[in-house]
Amino acid sequence: MNQTSRELRKKRPLRKAPFAVISAFLLLWLIGVATGEPARVLEQAVQVCLSCIGIG
Amino acid sequence: METVRKWVQVILGFLMNGSWSFPFTRTIYQGPLKVLCAPGLNCYSCPAATTYCPMGSIQQLLGGLRFALENGQYYFGFSVLGSIGVLGGLFGRMICGWACPFGFIQELLHKIPSRKFGIPRLLSYGKFMFLLLFVIVLPLVLVDEFGTGSPWFCKFICPAGTLEAGIPMLLLQPNLRNTIGLLFLNKFVIMILFLVWAIFASRPFCRTACPLGAFYALFNRVRLIKLHLDEAKCTNCKACHHVCPMGVKFNESPDDPECITCLACMNKACKFDAIFLEIGGLPLAVPDRGVSPGSKS
Numbered sequence: 001m002n003q004t005s006r007e008l009r010k011k012r013p014l015r016k017a018p019f020a021v022i023s024a025f026l027l028l029w030l031i032g033v034a035t036g037e038p039a040r041v042l043e044q045a046v047q048v049c050l051s052c053i054g055i056g
Numbered sequence: 057m058e059t060v061r062k063w064v065q066v067i068l069g070f071l072m073n074g075s076w077s078f079p080f081t082r083t084i085y086q087g088p089l090k091v092l093c094a095p096g097l098n099c100y101s102c103p104a105a106t107t108y109c110p111m112g113s114i115q116q117l118l119g120g121l122r123f124a125l126e127n128g129q130y131y132f133g134f135s136v137l138g139s140i141g142v143l144g145g146l147f148g149r150m151i152c153g154w155a156c157p158f159g160f161i162q163e164l165l166h167k168i169p170s171r172k173f174g175i176p177r178l179l180s181y182g183k184f185m186f187l188l189l190f191v192i193v194l195p196l197v198l199v200d201e202f203g204t205g206s207p208w209f210c211k212f213i214c215p216a217g218t219l220e221a222g223i224p225m226l227l228l229q230p231n232l233r234n235t236i237g238l239l240f241l242n243k244f245v246i247m248i249l250f251l252v253w254a255i256f257a258s259r260p261f262c263r264t265a266c267p268l269g270a271f272y273a274l275f276n277r278v279r280l281i282k283l284h285l286d287e288a289k290c291t292n293c294k295a296c297h298h299v300c301p302m303g304v305k306f307n308e309s310p311d312d313p314e315c316i317t318c319l320a321c322m323n324k325a326c327k328f329d330a331i332f333l334e335i336g337g338l339p340l341a342v343p344d345r346g347v348s349p350g351s352k353s
Contacts, residue, residue: 015337018280022145029138037117037135038091040124044116045100045108046086052112052210053101053222054243055235 057323061153065160071106072096072157073220078103082228084221093139095147096156097268099214101221103228110140111191111268112210112217119195119205126203140271148279149272152262153316156269158216159262163301165254173257174303179264180314186213187267209267211239215247216261258301263314273313280336283317285310289330296321296331306331 032038072094075085084103094100094107101112117124117133124131143151152159166172190209199205210217222243226232253260262269276282285307296306299321302314306321307330322331333340 012334012337012339015278015280017278018145018336021275021278022142022280025138025141025145027138028134028141032133032135032138035130035134037131037133040117040129040131041108041113041136042088042091044113045090046084048084048225049101049112049116049207049210049221050232050235051207052099052214052217053225054211054218054240055222055225055232 057319061318064154065157065163068095068155069157069160072098073102073104074106075104078224078228084225093136093143095140095143095151097158097214097216097266098156099210099217099221101217101225103221103224105220108136110136111214112207115191115195115205115207115210118192119199119207121196121205122199122203140268144272144275144279146280147272148275148282148317149269149313149315150279150281150317151272152259152266152269153318156262157220158266159259159316161219162250162254162259162261165251166258166301168255170255175257175260175263177303182264183266183270183273186265187270191267212242213246213265215243215250218243218247219251258303259316262316263302276313276315277311281317281340282334283310283315283319283322284332284334284339286330286332289328291328291330293328295325295327299325 075087078084084101085106087106089106090100090108092107093110093113094105097111098105098107098109099112100108113136114133117131117136121131147154186209190213194208195205197205198208218240222240226236250261250265283306290307292307294305294307296304300306300315301318301320302312302316304312304314304321306312306315317333319333322333325331
């Protein structure tokens with residue numbers, strides 16, 4: 001790390017918004033997992049979706 | 057750095073499409089890895105796909121929401137939204153530039169020598185319309201007699217699905233060819249249009265129609281990893297305007313929703329080290345070539 005980087009690190013504060021956003025979506029993901037949604041997602045993903053590929 | 061990015065695109069493309077038993081099984085991968093969310097637009101009906109497509113899953117879950125609720129299942133798509141939300145919060149549209157197989161295909165097509173054209177900025181709002189209307193509203197609102205909605209974007213638009221799943225599945229399963237109709241023809245034409253457009257313009261699908269790109273674009277201001285402009289060093293030379301594959305004028309709009317953090321502006325254009333990559337506000341790397349706006353290189 002050169003001089004400029006060190007100076008910038010001292011000057012610039014840590015941004016908190018990304019951590020808040022990531023935490024909020026992590027919570028959302030946990031709620032989804034708690035309701036058993038991944039099993040439904042897997043159920044759909046292992047079947048060929050004919051609509052998705054423009055056939056059905 | 058461009059070479060590193062290309063290798064990352066190739067490796068992630070293979071990881072998301074790592075099931076190569078399909079020539080023998082003649083169908084898609086059906087293992088447990090498909091509970092994982094693909095960061096980029098990668099159709100889960102692609103025979104080699106090892107992960108699920110977040111846009112496809114969201115539409116399927118919203119389309120089946122009424123039926124699920126009637127059966128006491130609260131499948132609102134929270135796990136999918138949470139997955140792509142965390143990815144968005146970390147990387148934003150950097151995923152488009154580094155981890156999307158369909159974005160990579162468009163980049164390769166754009167290397168074909170031809171006259172190159174820009175894309176009007178107005179068209180970039182189209183992808184937000186596709187996200188709102190085709191991914192959320194229509195699957196949720198327009199339902200059949202059983203209360204089930206269709207995955208509208210996948211069914212009528214998605215060229216990635218046609219290329220990665222539709223065509224391979226038709227080749228693998230001859231009996232499916234009898235079911236080809238107007239629906240497939242519509243999607244095939246859309247795919248051809250975007251692929252040809254990609255030769256003449258940079259990443260046209262990402263810029264005008266990709267709902268996942270639109271979702272990640274919402275995070276570009278607040279994402280953890282992003283490019284930062286040091287205004288004290290910027291000379292307003294506009295060199296960054298000319299190298300951006302997404303048509304971003306970086307020095308005028310550093311948090312532009314179109315920025316895919318390909319780093320072209322930082323590495324190829326800016327001679328004054330005014331652009332650098334940061335994580336949560338802390339600079340990751342600042343190349344210092346001893347050049348400042350006031351000095352001669």
